[in-house]
Amino acid sequence: MSFLERIDECNTHDLAAFRPFEVEGVRYGWVRHDLAERLAGFGEVFAVSANAVVLSPALRDFAARSEAVERAVRVLESEGRIVGRRDEFYPVTQAFAALPVLQIERAAVPHFGVLAFGVHMNAFVRTRNGLQMWVARRAADKPTFPGMLDNAVAGGQPIGIGLRENLLKECHEEAGIPPEIAQRATSVGALSYCKETRNGLKPDVLYCFDLELPADFVPSNTDGEVEEFLLWPITRVAETVRDSQAFKPNCNLVIIDFLVRHGVIPPEHRDYLPICLGLRR
Amino acid sequence: MSFLERIDECNTHDLAAFRPFEVEGVRYGWVRHDLAERLAGFGEVFAVSANAVVLSPALRDFAARSEAVERAVRVLESEGRIVGRRDEFYPVTQAFAALPVLQIERAAVPHFGVLAFGVHMNAFVRTRNGLQMWVARRAADKPTFPGMLDNAVAGGQPIGIGLRENLLKECHEEAGIPPEIAQRATSVGALSYCKETRNGLKPDVLYCFDLELPADFVPSNTDGEVEEFLLWPITRVAETVRDSQAFKPNCNLVIIDFLVRHGVIPPEHRDYLPICLGLRR
Known part of the structure; x- marks a missing residue:
């Protein structure tokens, strides 16, 4: 894997x-x-x-x-x-x-097959034992990808609303993150992919954000779309992405980009350049 | 521009x-x-x-x-x-x-026209007024790109030495950064480009690193290749990259990637996706 x-x-x-x-x-x-x-x-x-x-x-x-x-x-x-x-x-x-x-x-x-945009945010905590990441598990009754793992906050980008405005809305709905904390999120780049599905073609652009959360902040879902939040050591997140299909597929890309940007996947990795290139097509 | x-x-x-x-x-x-x-x-x-x-x-x-x-x-x-x-x-x-x-x-x-590798590091400081970046000016007697602006630390990657080992060596030679500080550098991704020059073709891969320096640390060159170090507000760095050719060409890419990853170039920028894609070919 x-x-x-x-x-x-x-x-x-x-x-x-x-x-x-x-x-x-x-x-x-x-x-x-x-x-x-x-x-x-x-x-x-x-x-x-x-x-x-x-x-x-x-x-x-x-x-x-x-x-x-x-x-x-x-x-x-x-x-x-x-x-x-x-x-x-x-x-x-x-x-x-x-x-x-x-x-x-x-x-x-x-x-x-129209280009669609989304905002995805990884929420993380720095501890004495290294980085930890908040992982969301999607509700069992979600129509798409029920029960699968997800980024802490993510959402499609409708017309007529700004990216950051959308992110703050999703932070509140999905993870109960108040605006005064959510506004600290840093935009860290855009990823793109093109996936054929039963419904057609998805050429998608994901706008990525990082949010460092205070160690004592626990996300809590408010809209019923997330079943639970898990705080995992970053190595466990990395292994789960690499060795399983537990995450909703496009969330893997956002996490892999995080792992590259935070040095968890090191530049000596045999696939380092193909990974960096592969996240943006 | x-x-x-x-x-x-x-x-x-x-x-x-x-x-x-x-x-x-x-x-x-x-x-x-x-x-x-x-x-x-x-x-x-x-x-x-x-x-x-x-x-x-x-x-x-x-x-x-x-x-x-x-x-x-x-x-x-x-x-x-x-x-x-x-x-x-x-x-x-x-x-x-x-x-x-x-x-x-x-x-x-x-x-x-062989693929070549380099390590490039942006050194930055967080202040109450926002991010600042250390910019190097190349010595006037350098055979290549004399007097031009440069990343704080950068060097080609010879055979038989590790990327991080090379980075630490360059941190010492170019900027007088001791190993105990240099080892805090985070690897943040790889960029690629392909440029035709008088000497042939350069399909290069740049391994990028970020180092947050203590506010009171001042880089000092030890090998004669850097004339001076300048501590600039990140907006001045961004404007200089965008509006001039003052930097050695490939250093612009490393800075643009930094600006994207640190939210200085926002996702609403009209060229955001082409920038993200264009840095990796």
Whole structure:
């Protein structure tokens, strides 16, 4: 078992199974061929060819595009092709800082293979015996990855809210971390991966944060999404990532990056450079 | 001016000007066409075709390959094609942790376009007014990049010495940092770039370290390679990197990575993801 295996698991995909999803001549996503064939039935919204799914150029602005796609998504939901509506909208964009060309229901995002953003925070404590990390166990009734291990705080990035604002909200909801502590979190970089799932393609960007917690602070979940918090020596966290699939897959990447940045994975490690490169594609 | 410009400057190259340098069927470097034509004159060492420079398969082990290439390098030096001998040998390898197939004089490394490794350390101080960084100014009589700004400690990685051992040696020589302080340095990741220079191609890997120095410690050079040390607010360091070419080019990358990891370049920065990806190729 190896750290590289964890990275590879998040980057398993075959683009031959997809065709580009384009808006105004620019590719914003990837649609699986069977869904593309179905989208051909929405002739006022999508122009579908063997090579691409193109959003109708008659839809000229953010509002018109968003409304038209939302109507199509509602039909696809009624057919059972898209499930798990969150009533949370994601931007369709090429970069977080760019203006989105439309917005789309979160549950539809992987079906259109659109770039999605998330905030992930590792919470750690410095002790006389070295670093310890707070690990979350996801609630058994979560629809995705129930019972699996997770970063202390993590969440998708909806449209219309800042990254740090989102992080502070998730700190409160997931771990009961008050704003005066949460605001000490340091942004430490961005990771990217591209994973094929049952629902489509996930080309994701994870904005990573570190928060050193006071030794006497114990996280406590407030929204029912976390079953328990575990304070583990960093070596146990590292071994669990390396030797098991106990963590939700993309959380492994955030922890591996932490291990590199804090010197727990040393530069002499045989896979050091492939690990550093593999976390950002 | 932008951080991405600094990254691009370290990645300017045109592989069409080079042909692969191969040992035992594996590419280890890139040789410029004019040097390749000259290497054809060393028929017992190199087999040169239009598509590659291949080390003679009759040279079967590390010692035989190293001796044969060293003899050729000495001739190329006598012809003025390779200058600046350091009497320091670098491994020819595909990864730092792999066994090298031969060793080669440091001054010849870019001429053969071989992967080279270095250690770079940012030394910083936390103050009530925020982060400050120690910046070195290279001596005016250095053969390379005289008078330019530099990381507090940096050095190439010769064969036969560990990364941390090398770092501690450089900490002493360049900045007068004693081992009991230098050993607190944290390894924080590896960066890579590929830059075409007058001497050939430099596909380099930089192993990065952070050292938080006590507020009352002042670095002092002991080997004559650093003219002065400057303690700058991190914002001044960031602006100097972004808006000028005052730093030795590859040192910019190490500082940009520091700025990302310490939250000085925030995730909302318009180039955040391209910066994170661009530092590792």
